Amino acid sequence: MSFMRGTLLSKTRKLVNGLAIAKPVWLKAMEQVPPPVFPRPAERPSKIVLPEDKYIKKFYKKHPDSLTEEAFWFNGFNPPPARVFAWRVLELKGEGIRDEEAIAIADMEYKAEKRAKKKAYVSLKQIARLQGKKPPPNPYPSAIKEIQAEEKKFIHERFTNPKILEIVEKMKQERAASIQERAKMRR
Numbered sequence: 001m002s003f004m005r006g007t008l009l010s011k012t013r014k015l016v017n018g019l020a021i022a023k024p025v026w027l028k029a030m031e032q033v034p035p036p037v038f039p040r041p042a043e044r045p046s047k048i049v050l051p052e053d054k055y056i057k058k059f060y061k062k063h064p065d066s067l068t069e070e071a072f073w074f075n076g077f078n079p080p081p082a083r084v085f086a087w088r089v090l091e092l093k094g095e096g097i098r099d100e101e102a103i104a105i106a107d108m109e110y111k112a113e114k115r116a117k118k119k120a121y122v123s124l125k126q127i128a129r130l131q132g133k134k135p136p137p138n139p140y141p142s143a144i145k146e147i148q149a150e151e152k153k154f155i156h157e158r159f160t161n162p163k164i165l166e167i168v169e170k171m172k173q174e175r176a177a178s179i180q181e182r183a184k185m186r187r
Helices: 008-017 027-032 053-062 081-094 099-130 143-160 162-186
Strands: none
Touching: 008 027, 053 081, 053 099, 081 099, 143 162
């Protein structure tokens, strides 16, 4: 009934008058004391726009690979790099720097931080190799690689799980049977 306009009372009246449903017991009581009708807003609420949103869009235009490389966790404490970039631009603009210059400075800082993270991981790997240990996992993996790592166990499981192997064997037999049936029908 959500597609019909009006209150529960008017919707029920339409259905009863159209003989779609029997008259409910509570309809008479509801007609005597109708429920309150709350006014609905005439238009949709306006979209929430933050001051840093335009700089976040510029960041993603400049670094589209950042969407897939930089993992963002909703339950994490670290904000996404695009938001950090936008906050830095706003901070620089507050100091009196022009818009283009602030974006250029924030972009330079982002690239330098990204390079430093990669360099730190490379040095960690070298230290681990010198000590004869297994290199540590990448603390800054791409989002795609993280998803692939999570899926890896399921991919491996499909080749070793006896239930899955049984299903695959049944599917192979069914396919072979259907191929044989088609071959008989062609003759």
